[in-house]
Amino acid sequence: QVQLKESGPGLVQPSQTLSLTCTVSGFSLTSYHVHWVRQPPGKGLEWMGVMWSDGDTSYNSALKSRLSISRDTSKSQVFLKMSSLQTEDTATYYCARDRAEIPTFDYWGQGVMVTVSS
Amino acid sequence: DVVLTQTPPTLSATIGQSVSISCRSSQSLLDSDGDTYLNWLLQRPGQSPQLLIYSVSNLESGVPNRFSGSGSETDFTLKISGVEAEDLGVYYCMQATHAPLTFGSGTKLEIK
Numbered sequence: 001q002v003q004l005k006e007s008g009p010g011l012v013q014p015s016q017t018l019s020l021t022c023t024v025s026g027f028s029l030t031s032y033h034v035h036w037v038r039q040p041p042g043k044g045l046e047w048m049g050v051m052w053s054d055g056d057t058s059y060n061s062a063l064k065s066r067l068s069i070s071r072d073t074s075k076s077q078v079f080l081k082m083s084s085l086q087t088e089d090t091a092t093y094y095c096a097r098d099r100a101e102i103p104t105f106d107y108w109g110q111g112v113m114v115t116v117s118s
Numbered sequence: 119d120v121v122l123t124q125t126p127p128t129l130s131a132t133i134g135q136s137v138s139i140s141c142r143s144s145q146s147l148l149d150s151d152g153d154t155y156l157n158w159l160l161q162r163p164g165q166s167p168q169l170l171i172y173s174v175s176n177l178e179s180g181v182p183n184r185f186s187g188s189g190s191e192t193d194f195t196l197k198i199s200g201v202e203a204e205d206l207g208v209y210y211c212m213q214a215t216h217a218p219l220t221f222g223s224g225t226k227l228e229i230k
Contacts, residue, residue, distance in 0.1 A: 035219070044210070044221055044222075044223050045167065045212075045221040045224075046221070047218055047219040047221070058217065058218075060218045061218065094166060094167075096167075099172075102153075102155070102172055102173055103155050103214035103219075104155070104157045104169060104172040104212075104214060105157075105159070105167070105169060105212075106169050106172075106178065108166040108167055109166065110166055111166055
């Protein structure tokens with residue numbers, strides 16, 4: 001069955017770089033797109049960026065200067081790196097599968113909570 | 119960026135009551151390919167969001183048919199015909215027609 005699972009550090013210091021991994025199963029990264037979405041505590045959802053099935057990427061312009069998304073198809077993993085973290089980057093980070101032919105998020109990971117604090 | 123305005127922000131309903139949530143877009147969500155990429159998600163307390171409706175009115179597999187979506191261009195509605203206890207949570211509309219993808223601010227459904 002389709003699964004996505006985020007992993008990474010729960011605590012990051014201000015100004016440091018966040019590295020997260022989304023490990024997927026039940027589908028191929030070369031057939032589906034994978035997005036990153038984040039949610040600050042008690043707030044709404046923010047789209048961060050996407051790893052397209054062809055290996056290309058797109059980013060939210062508000063985060064583009066700090067964000068990088070990559071993948072390892074052999075390991076079925078998509079990576080997120082975001083630099084210069086600040087307290088306002090404290091959030092739950094989700095990866096989600098995009099159905100591709102109809103852009104929508106049909107499967108989501110459980111999310112990983114990241115706190116930015118010294 | 120496309121702004122999606124959801125109303126009401128909070129909704130209180132009794133079991134069996136029918137309710138509607140509105141999502142208004144700052145731009146038409148009709149894509150050049152003729153489709154309209156407006157989706158509805160539900161985030162239950164402590165859980166990840168889940169897809170309910172895609173492309174305005176298409177019910178995602180496994181989602182009860184008491185959920186329905188309608189609308190066009192800039193005005194969209196999610197209707198729940200007969201609320202059940204498991205429907206509590208925050209409902210989000212989301213558009214994928216224009217980059218960047220954006221979400222509404224959410225509507226919290228409470229059960230009386």
